[in-house]
Amino acid sequence: MHQTYSGCVWSFYINNLITNEEEIMISPEVLRRFPLFAGQSFYMLDEIAMISNEVSVSEGDWLFHEEEDADNFYLIIEGEVSLTLFLYYKGSSKHLKTTSPLTKGELFGWSSLVPPHHYKMGAVAEKDSTVLVINGKALRQLFDDNPEFGYPFMKNIAEEISDRLEYKIIQVLSMVLEPTESGPEG
Numbered sequence: 001m002h003q004t005y006s007g008c009v010w011s012f013y014i015n016n017l018i019t020n021e022e023e024i025m026i027s028p029e030v031l032r033r034f035p036l037f038a039g040q041s042f043y044m045l046d047e048i049a050m051i052s053n054e055v056s057v058s059e060g061d062w063l064f065h066e067e068e069d070a071d072n073f074y075l076i077i078e079g080e081v082s083l084t085l086f087l088y089y090k091g092s093s094k095h096l097k098t099t100s101p102l103t104k105g106e107l108f109g110w111s112s113l114v115p116p117h118h119y120k121m122g123a124v125a126e127k128d129s130t131v132l133v134i135n136g137k138a139l140r141q142l143f144d145d146n147p148e149f150g151y152p153f154m155k156n157i158a159e160e161i162s163d164r165l166e167y168k169i170i171q172v173l174s175m176v177l178e179p180t181e182s183g184p185e186g
Contacts, residue, residue: 026052030132034075034105036160039152044142051138056130063109063123063131070111070119072133076104079129083108084122099164101126110157112136 028045031037031052037045054077057063063074066086074081080101087096098121102108111119113136143150 026054026132030054030077034132036075036107036153036156038156040149044146044149047142048134048139051135051142053133054130055133056128057125059125059127059129061125063125064119065122066119068119070109070117071136072109073107073112073136073139074109074123074134075107075132076102077130077132078104079131080126081108081123081129081131082126084124086122095122095124099168107157107160109136110161113140113154113157 026049028042028049031040031045031048037048040048057079063081064070064072066084080103082097082101083099084095085098087094108123109119111117117136143153
């Protein structure tokens, strides 16, 4: 079932979608579109589909905030989502975007799979978006019960996190280092 929400989307609203028995689960075919699920059996894709839902969010909707319980794992089907950090400095506060917007096929909310299961950043829709929402607790249990499938999944997530970390390091270094006319020094 495809759900549409406007205004603020909190993780407990989305969690209620996942646990509501009246919801129609997504097709395993939707999961096959994502490289993250490469190597998963038909059985595992069916099991993951049963704990997943497709949700539409409007531009400006928050999917979750930093430090909330990390209940769900997300993949972008369409649209853009930015990750944010709340910063309080010299009497003022604001949410800073930590990355370029994530787009189709990218994952976020992996804190739902790794203890202590609290989001380290917030997530806000940059434009109207459709996301795949997977219940994190149910996914952890599924992989605990089937480690032969959990390992390749977590390996794919680790590769994604590694790529993002490398990108962030390059991004920070490019802001810190000033280019010189003679090129970089050795």
